[in-house]
Amino acid sequence: MCWFKKKKEEPIPAPVSPRPKDGVEKPSPQDIINRAQIKYDDRSQTIKIDGIKPDVIFSDISDTNSMDGLLDYGHTIILSNNKEYVDAVEVGDVVVFNRTKGDKTYMVCHQLIETGDSDGWFGRTKGINNYSIDPEIHRRGDIIWVGLGIIW
Numbered sequence: 001m002c003w004f005k006k007k008k009e010e011p012i013p014a015p016v017s018p019r020p021k022d023g024v025e026k027p028s029p030q031d032i033i034n035r036a037q038i039k040y041d042d043r044s045q046t047i048k049i050d051g052i053k054p055d056v057i058f059s060d061i062s063d064t065n066s067m068d069g070l071l072d073y074g075h076t077i078i079l080s081n082n083k084e085y086v087d088a089v090e091v092g093d094v095v096v097f098n099r100t101k102g103d104k105t106y107m108v109c110h111q112l113i114e115t116g117d118s119d120g121w122f123g124r125t126k127g128i129n130n131y132s133i134d135p136e137i138h139r140r141g142d143i144i145w146v147g148l149g150i151i152w
Contacts, residue, residue: 026128027092027113032085032148052148053082059096059109059145066127067109070094075152077109079145086143091115094147095125097138107144110134 039048056078063073071077071094079096089095091112099108110125113133123143125134136142 027090027111029093029111029147030090032080032088032146053080053084055082056080056148057145058151061109064127066130067094067111068129070111070128071109071150075150077147078149078151080148081145085146085148086140089115089123089143089146095123095138095143096145096147097125097136097142098144099136108134109145109147 033049033052037050037052039050040046041048057080058076059079061067061071061073061075061077065072077094089112091114093112094109095112096107096109098105108125110127112123113126114124116122121140123138125136125138126132127134
């Protein structure tokens with residue numbers, strides 16, 4: 001811990017990290033891309049990320065508000081469907097899966113909030129801004145994309 005001294009030699013504690021209102025630390029996505037993989041080229045004014053396994057897509061976020069606080073309308077998420085990334089997902093990671101409602105199927109981008117092993121790996125998801133957990137129980141094959149990063 002870092003302490004500073006006033007003129008009268010009274011210790012002042014360092015600021016405390018802010019905590020969520022409920023006082024519980026929330027899981028965050030794991031670092032799939034480490035800092036050493038990211039390079040900026042001044043000459044071409046481009047960002048290069050080394051070592052990402054294919055396939056990779058850049059997807060815009062829909063205006064559903066389910067992931068507000070992390071993702072919102074207009075943000076771009078970098079996604080991969082590489083089996084190595086899918087097999088390594090952990091609680092806190094952002095994943096994409098298909099949801100069917102009536103005769104329509106669409107992709108949902110939510111956070112993995114629980115994993116377990118009952119008749120094989122399973123996971124539960126939730127939009128971080130939603131009150132309820134998604135009704136689906138996902139198997140690894142249901143996860144079609146894994147979030148690698150976000151461009152705000």
